[in-house]
Structures are given as C-alpha cells and as structure tokens.
Amino acid sequence: MKSSTDKTSLSAMSLWRRYPALKGYALASPAILLMIVALVSPFLLLAGTSFKIETGSSDEWMLSLANYEFFFEKSHYVNTLVRSIFISTLVALVTVLLAYPAAYFIAFHVHENKMLWLIMITLPFWTSYLLRVFSWKLILGYNGFINSGLMWLDLIKQPLDFILYNTNAVILTLAHAWAAFAILPIYVSLQKIDKSLIEAAHDLGENKIYSFLRVTLPLSMPGVVAALLLVFIPTVGDYVTPKLVGGPKGLMIGNLIQSAFGRLDNWPLGAAISIISMITVTFAVCLFLLGINRVRKVLI
Amino acid sequence: MPESSFISIQGVSKHFGSIVAVDSVDLEIGKGEFFALLGPSGCGKTTLLRMLAGFEIPSQGEINIDGEQMSTVPPYQRPVNMVFQNYAIFPHLNVFQNIAFGLRKDRLPADELEKRVSDVLSLIKMEGFGERKPDELSGGQRQRVALARALIKKPKVLLLDEPLGALDKNLREQMQLELRQLQKIVGVTFVFVTHDQEEALTMSDRIAVMSAGKVLEVGSPEDLYEHPQTRFVADFLGTMNVFDGHIHARDGDSYIVDTRELGRISARIESQDFSKGEKMSVALRPENLQIVNSQSMTVMDGSISGVMSNTAYFGNSAQIYVELEGSDQPLVVSIQNLEGAASKAAHGNREVTIGWSKSSVLLLKDA
Numbered sequence: 001m002k003s004s005t006d007k008t009s010l011s012a013m014s015l016w017r018r019y020p021a022l023k024g025y026a027l028a029s030p031a032i033l034l035m036i037v038a039l040v041s042p043f044l045l046l047a048g049t050s051f052k053i054e055t056g057s058s059d060e061w062m063l064s065l066a067n068y069e070f071f072f073e074k075s076h077y078v079n080t081l082v083r084s085i086f087i088s089t090l091v092a093l094v095t096v097l098l099a100y101p102a103a104y105f106i107a108f109h110v111h112e113n114k115m116l117w118l119i120m121i122t123l124p125f126w127t128s129y130l131l132r133v134f135s136w137k138l139i140l141g142y143n144g145f146i147n148s149g150l151m152w153l154d155l156i157k158q159p160l161d162f163i164l165y166n167t168n169a170v171i172l173t174l175a176h177a178w179a180a181f182a183i184l185p186i187y188v189s190l191q192k193i194d195k196s197l198i199e200a201a202h203d204l205g206e207n208k209i210y211s212f213l214r215v216t217l218p219l220s221m222p223g224v225v226a227a228l229l230l231v232f233i234p235t236v237g238d239y240v241t242p243k244l245v246g247g248p249k250g251l252m253i254g255n256l257i258q259s260a261f262g263r264l265d266n267w268p269l270g271a272a273i274s275i276i277s278m279i280t281v282t283f284a285v286c287l288f289l290l291g292i293n294r295v296r297k298v299l300i
Numbered sequence: 301m302p303e304s305s306f307i308s309i310q311g312v313s314k315h316f317g318s319i320v321a322v323d324s325v326d327l328e329i330g331k332g333e334f335f336a337l338l339g340p341s342g343c344g345k346t347t348l349l350r351m352l353a354g355f356e357i358p359s360q361g362e363i364n365i366d367g368e369q370m371s372t373v374p375p376y377q378r379p380v381n382m383v384f385q386n387y388a389i390f391p392h393l394n395v396f397q398n399i400a401f402g403l404r405k406d407r408l409p410a411d412e413l414e415k416r417v418s419d420v421l422s423l424i425k426m427e428g429f430g431e432r433k434p435d436e437l438s439g440g441q442r443q444r445v446a447l448a449r450a451l452i453k454k455p456k457v458l459l460l461d462e463p464l465g466a467l468d469k470n471l472r473e474q475m476q477l478e479l480r481q482l483q484k485i486v487g488v489t490f491v492f493v494t495h496d497q498e499e500a501l502t503m504s505d506r507i508a509v510m511s512a513g514k515v516l517e518v519g520s521p522e523d524l525y526e527h528p529q530t531r532f533v534a535d536f537l538g539t540m541n542v543f544d545g546h547i548h549a550r551d552g553d554s555y556i557v558d559t560r561e562l563g564r565i566s567a568r569i570e571s572q573d574f575s576k577g578e579k580m581s582v583a584l585r586p587e588n589l590q591i592v593n594s595q596s597m598t599v600m601d602g603s604i605s606g607v608m609s610n611t612a613y614f615g616n617s618a619q620i621y622v623e624l625e626g627s628d629q630p631l632v633v634s635i636q637n638l639e640g641a642a643s644k645a646a647h648g649n650r651e652v653t654i655g656w657s658k659s660s661v662l663l664l665k666d667a
Contacts, residue, residue: 194386194388196384196385196386196388197388197390197391199355199375199382199384199388200382200384200388200390201390201401202354202355202374202375202376203353203354203375203376203380203381203382203450204376204381204401204402204449204450204453205376205377205402205404205405205453206376206401206402206404207374207376210404214401214404215390218392219391219392
C-alpha cells in the first residue's frame with residue numbers, strides 16, 4: 001500500500017516527466033494569457049464593432065455590412081488602401097536593399113566588436129519615433145538641411161519643394177525608421193552561413209560576384225524574407241509618418257482609420273477599415289510567400 | 301623522391317600577425333603522388349594546404365604547380381580543387397546541383413552535363429542519388445559528394461583537408477582504401493592533411509611530417525616508420541620507446557651508446573654520423589622487443605630486466621608495460637597474440653627480461 005501512496009504523491013512530477021509537452025504549455029501560459037487578453041479579445045471586439053451601425057438613438061445598434069459597403073463605394077478609400085500597400089512594398093524593398101550591405105559588412109568584414117556595431121545600428125531607436133520623423137522634416141523641409149545646403153553651395157537658386165510632403169519622403173523616412181528591423185534578420189542569416197561554403201564556391205571556380213549570387217544570397221534568403229515581412233506588415237498601418245512628411249499625396253490607410261476613430265467619430269467605420277486592411281495585408285503576405293516558394297522551385 | 305616535381309613549394313612562410321604558422325617550407329611533390337601532410341594540430345599543415353588552394357597567400361616564398369607560378373593566383377583560377385574538412389556541401393542544392401556547381405562556365409548542353417554528373421556519381425558509387433538533398437545523406441555519402449564535386453572539375457591537384465576525420469572508425473578504414481583506389485583510377489595528384497599517423501601510413505606514397513610550422517622529414521611511410529631521423533618523427537609515428545643517451549664510442553659497424561635507463565647498448569650504424577660524446581636519443585619500437593625466456597634460443601644483442609606493470613590487450617596483439625629500475629618511463633613491448641601468447645604472457649607483476657637485436661636500435665639526432 002505504501003508504495004502506491006508514494007506513487008500518487010509523485011504523480012504530478014512523473015506526469016511532468018512523461019509528457020514534456022505539458023511543461024511547454026505551462027511555460028507558455030503567461031504569453032497565451034496575455035495574447036487572449038490583449039490581442040484576441042480586442043480583435044473580436046474590433047470585428048464586432050465593424051458590423052454595427054447606428055440607428056439614431058445612442059444606445060441602439062444594428063448588425064450590418066453597411067460599413068464595408070461604404071468603404072468599397074468610396075474610391076478614395078480603396079485608392080488609399082492600394083497606395084498604402086504600394087508604398088509599404090516599396091519601403092520594404094528599399095529598406096532591405098539598404099540594409100543588406102550593412103548586414104553583410106558586419107557579418108563578414110567586422111571581426112571584433114560585432115556587438116558594438118549592432119548596438120550602433122539600433123542607436124536611433126533609443127530616441128522617440130516622433131523625434132526621428134521630425135528630424136527628417138528638418139532635413140527635407142523647405143528651409144531644411146538639404147535645401148539650405150544646396151543653396152549655400154550655389155547649386156540651386158530656389159529651395160526644392162518636391163522633396164518633402166510626398167510619397168518619396170514617406171518611403172525615405174519609413175525606410176530609415178525600420179532599417180534595424182531589416183538589418184538584424186539579414187545579419188543573423190548571413191552570420192549563420194558556413195564560411196567554407198563560400199570558399200568552396202571560389203574553389204569550384206566562381207569569382208566573388210558569382211559566389212555571392214549562387215551561395216551567399218540564396219542562403220541568406222530566409223533573412224531577406226523575414227526582413228521584407230517585418231518591414232512591410234507594420235508600415236502598412238503607419239499613420240504618423242504619412243501625416244508628418246507625406247502631405248496630401250502621401251496619405252495612407254492608417255490616416256483614414258485614425259480620422260474615423262477621431263475626427264469623424266465613426267468607430268464602426270474605423271473598425272471596418274482596420275479589418276479590411278488586415279485582411280488585405282494577410283492576403284498580400286500569403287501571395288508573397290507563395291511567390292517566393294515558386295521562385296525557389298524554379299531556380300533550384 | 302619524385303622523378304619530376306609537379307608541385308614545388310620553395311621557402312614558403314606564412315605569418316598571421318606575430319604568429320608564424322608556416323616556417324620556410326620546401327617541398328617537391330610528384331605528378332600522381334598521394335602525398336600526406338602529417339602533424340599535430342597547430343603545426344601549420346592546414347595553412348600550407350590552404351596556400352596550395354589559394355585561400356591564403358604566402359608571406360614569403362613561391363608555389364609552382366605544373367610549372368606555373370601560383371602564389372598570388374586567386375583560388376577560382378587555380379587548377380586545384382579541395383575537399384573541405386566539413387565537406388562544405390551546399391545545403392540549398394541537391395546532390396546533382398552540388399556536383400555540377402563547378403561546371404557553370406563550361407556551358408555544357410543539358411544531356412552532356414547529365415552524363416558528366418552521372419559518370420562521377422557512378423565513380424563514387426552513388427548512382428540514383430542526384431535528387432537527394434544534403435541533409436538526407438550520411439557522413440560517408442557527403443564525403444563522396446564533396447569528392448565528386450571536386451573531381452568533376454578534372455583538377456591537376458586534389459587537396460583534402462582531414463578528409464576522413466568526421467567518419468567513424470569502420471567507415472574510415474573502408475574510405476581509406478576507396479580513396480586510394482579512386483586516386484589510382486583518376487590519376488590525379490592528391491595532397492591530404494591529417495593528424496592521424498595511421499591514416500597517413502595506410503594511404504600515402506610519401507609523407508611530410510610537420511611540427512611548429514616546419515617540415516621535419518619527408519619520406520615513404522616505410523622510411524619514416526622504420527628509419528626516422530628525428531626524435532619528433534620517431535615519437536609521432538606509432539608507439540616508440542625513446543631514451544636520452546650519448547655516444548660512448550664507435551666500435552666497427554656499431555656505436556656504443558650510454559643511456560640511464562638501458563645502460564650501455566650498441567646499435568648498428570646506418571647513415572648518420574655522430575661524434576664521440578654527442579648527446580642524442582635512442583629509440584626502440586615495441587614490436588622489435590621480445591620477452592626473453594630461459595629456453596629461448598635466439599641470441600639477443602641487448603637485454604634488460606624489469607617488472608611487468610600493465611597490459612593493454614588489443615585482441616590480435618598486446619602491449620606490455622615493463623617498469624625499469626631507475627626510470628619512471630615504462631618500456632612498451634608489443635607481442636603478437638599467436639595461439640594466445642599475449643594473453644598468457646600478460647599476467648601478474650612478474651619479473652621479465654626484454655631483449656632486442658642491435659639492428660633494431662634507432663639512433664636519433666637531437667633536434
């Protein structure tokens with residue numbers, strides 16, 4: 001009998017040992033809880049709100065698709081969504097193009113103090129996002145650094161007015177703001193590449209350019225894909241940068257959502273735009289990943 | 301010595317900062333030779349190999365391959381290919397693409413390429429593996445793919461960096477023979493780096509033994525094993541009993557040597573010259589030592605008594621450790637296990653007499 005009581009007292013422990021997955025769930029439970037409280041429930045609330053319309057009196061609601069219909073009837077809204085996707089795609093591409101050489105340099109040509117370099121890259125993130133956007137305003141503005149610099153050099157007579165308050169300014173500002181999110185994943189994937197693979201490519205007759213194209217680049221693709229997504233997804237919804245440096249032509253979907261929740265005081269419409277934007281982003285990402293897979297199969 | 305020198309390394313040194321990895325090495329390697337660079341880790345053998353491949357540029361000296369000056373030619377323009385220590389198989393490509401990697405510039409038509417690759421695949425006995433991904437291959441298969449990828453380029457010289465180091469013992473022994481056969485079939489000059497003396501002895505036509513950046517001795521496996529000239533080589537190749545000594549006198553065809561452990565012994569003169577009183581080392585292979593019985597008829601030139609302290613049993617043979625008076629270094633004696641001789645001999649702490657012939661005593665210059 002005694003042995004069986006021993007067994008019971010140990011059962012929690014042995015259950016633990018026998019099913020390691022339980023331990024995993026236990027460890028993940030705080031995160032799961034947080035996800036439910038801070039992510040899943042707000043999302044359900046948002047989705048619910050998007051189907052509501054006001055019926056006149058303040059506490060009576062009706063379920064309907066009217067908000068979605070309203071969105072797709074307004075070409076201005078649809079165009080803004082398309083432009084947001086377009087701008088974010090460009091931002092992701094520009095950011096990755098600028099980030100790749102930096103990540104490559106740190107991974108292959110910095111031998112000491114790599115950590116210091118990585119910290120220096122994240123240094124701009126130690127100041128507020130708003131401040132960084134404002135500094136771009138100072139750089140690109142009518143009396144900004146670039147214009148006054150060029151005037152001082154006598155290269156231009158009048159300040160250039162096409163460098164601020166347009167799509168290019170938004171792309172430039174966002175690309176800078178998200179650089180670290182592209183550099184870090186690309187750096188990690190480059191760092192993981194066994195240097196003897198590159199030597200093997202040289203050994204088999206390929207010069208530096210071809211070794212890069214045939215070995216380094218394909219092996220760093222996971223990092224590039226991660227960087228593209230990490231930059232693309234959050235920038236679609238950005239509204240601070242377009243508001244500050246975008247002008248009327250640089251407006252993005254985030255600005256519409258913000259005004260629906262704010263100035264227009266139409267939360268159901270704001271919620272519907274949010275949901276539409278979310279679905280569009282998901283769709284775009286799926287399309288992108290499918291495309292990448294296809295390209296990989298064709299190339300390899 | 302090779303009849304004609306195919307690879308010629310002249311006065312080559314490599315410095316990394318203040319560290320001298322390779323120290324004025326001269327080597328001549330013949331066409332079609334299977335040549336080993338043997339030494340402990342950090343002796344500079346890999347650096348020397350990497351200079352042949354072009355990954356390192358010599359700080360001093362010249363490297364010529366087939367009459368062409370190579371020292372500063374980049375790796376992708378050398379008629380040389382390498383099998384890397386970890387094989388460096390491209391993980392994003394399958395076996396076929398890995399093997400065909402080096403043929404891009406040849407711009408072969410698809411069927412020709414297909415044929416070249418499948419020829420090499422059958423050479424390494426891996427027909428039908430073309431579609432496999434590297435992570436689906438065993439260690440031995442990866443090694444073959446690395447070999448095939450290099451050999452398909454038809455290099456003048458194939459370099460191998462510890463080619464069998466990652467394989468388990470049985471597979472390694474099998475691959476040693478296969479590599480040897482493969483080299484005979486393709487007739488390419490092989491230069492390989494290893495720290496495993498047995499591997500070097502089994503596989504190579506000639507061996508260069510390196511230590512601290514220098515080449516100490518070059519010779520055939522038999523030469524180096526049976527007639528080492530330096531204490532390091534004697535010690536490094538196989539098991540060796542080495543004792544400090546000095547020359548007492550020269551007596552006809554023998555030197556008389558005084559040692560603390562073995563007393564005064566005589567050794568047949570081979571090629572070296574020693575002066576009277578010169579400090580040197582005396583070496584005896586365990587397999588050249590015998591346990592002398594009272595009934596034994598063989599006449600020994602030298603003998604010493606000691607107490608058996610330990611045995612290492614290998615199955616086909618055994619090594620017996622004999623404690624000598626006035627020495628903390630035991631004498632290692634190897635006996636063949638003929639009809640259980642080794643297992644019978646290996647008993648207890650009994651006193652034994654160990655004998656040897658004077659032609660088996662090796663005299664080594666102190667470096």
